[in-house]
Amino acid sequence: MTVRPLDPATATTDMLDGVYEVSRLCQAEESPAEPPRTRVEMEGFLLHVPASDLREYWVAEDGGAIVGFGQLAGARKSPAPRVEVLVHPDARRRGHGLALLESVLRAARERGARELIGVHATEAGSHFAARAGAADSQREVRSLLRLPVEASAAPVEGYALESWVGAAPERLLDSFARAREAINDAPFPSDAELEEWDGARVRALETALERRNRDIRVTVALADRDEVVAFTELRVSRPGSTVANTEDTAVVAAHRRRGLGRWVKVESLRRLQADRPDVELVTTVNAEENEAILRLNRSLGFAPVSIQTSCVLQLQG
Numbered sequence: 001m002t003v004r005p006l007d008p009a010t011a012t013t014d015m016l017d018g019v020y021e022v023s024r025l026c027q028a029e030e031s032p033a034e035p036p037r038t039r040v041e042m043e044g045f046l047l048h049v050p051a052s053d054l055r056e057y058w059v060a061e062d063g064g065a066i067v068g069f070g071q072l073a074g075a076r077k078s079p080a081p082r083v084e085v086l087v088h089p090d091a092r093r094r095g096h097g098l099a100l101l102e103s104v105l106r107a108a109r110e111r112g113a114r115e116l117i118g119v120h121a122t123e124a125g126s127h128f129a130a131r132a133g134a135a136d137s138q139r140e141v142r143s144l145l146r147l148p149v150e151a152s153a154a155p156v157e158g159y160a161l162e163s164w165v166g167a168a169p170e171r172l173l174d175s176f177a178r179a180r181e182a183i184n185d186a187p188f189p190s191d192a193e194l195e196e197w198d199g200a201r202v203r204a205l206e207t208a209l210e211r212r213n214r215d216i217r218v219t220v221a222l223a224d225r226d227e228v229v230a231f232t233e234l235r236v237s238r239p240g241s242t243v244a245n246t247e248d249t250a251v252v253a254a255h256r257r258r259g260l261g262r263w264v265k266v267e268s269l270r271r272l273q274a275d276r277p278d279v280e281l282v283t284t285v286n287a288e289e290n291e292a293i294l295r296l297n298r299s300l301g302f303a304p305v306s307i308q309t310s311c312v313l314q315l316q317g
Contacts, residue, residue: 018066044212067091070100187287189310246284
């Protein structure tokens with residue numbers, strides 16, 4: 001068994017094919033109702049990382065074959081980056097997962113991380129997390145919406161909607177970045193995982209997604225003087241993929257309980273169906289305790305398909 005770093009820019013096609021096979025099989029276990037990410041999408045994610053973020057990858061090999069994949073990911077200054085360890089179902093209980101985790105831990109400590117956040121959604125994943133010393137933190141509901149769907153929302157007096165595909169308008173950039181931090185009020189697995197946004201981070205993300213050949217579809221609610229006070233974001237690969245992924249949906253605290261969340265989500269879905277009739281499915285993940293957003297999503301037609309559990313592995317203190 002060998003664990004070594006993976007550089008997707010220089011990796012062979014066979015290596016990337018092996019990583020994709022491991023990823024595809026593990027996703028099928030975790031959420032069988034959801035189509036897997038395509039091979040092209042996976043390579044785009046590995047290659048094109050926002051300049052504001054870090055990504056480090058490792059592979060486990062046995063007999064010349066890729067049997068595992070590890071990833072360290074997050075904002076560059078985050079004290080609580082994300083960890084992912086995947087092992088081929090036929091190669092488990094042979095030490096591949098723990099060897100990958102050791103490589104991730106070394107890199108995380110070198111970067112000064114205080115803890116790692118991971119996710120498991122299977123019995124095997126739960127056992128591995130416990131063996132590694134991680135403590136379960138938060139349950140999350142993964143839900144799917146099958147299109148087409150009809151939904152309505154009443155306009156909210158005193159606000160206006162605006163939507164875009166791709167880069168945020170320059171006049172809204174700073175306001176949009178501030179509004180994104182409203183997600184910090186939602187439940188997180190760790191207090192150290194709060195999001196910090198500015199215009200530069202928004203632009204870095206937009207650049208990376210353009211290189212991945214994915215569209216960012218944003219709908220916002222505006223108050224006076226072009227102030228973004230609510231938003232929802234979908235990401236979808238350009239024609240060839242039939243799945244759109246919901247990223248964040250949030251309303252700035254002072255503007256909640258007015259129907260803005262529903263308004264922006266309904267408008268976002270309306271535009272998606274008009275622009276991309278080939279898209280058949282929309283995904284979303286929400287904390288199980290966040291009943292407000294779960295109730296909203298159920299009213300739009302989202303149906304739960306799996307539960308995933310976030311876990312935290314302490315590195316210091």
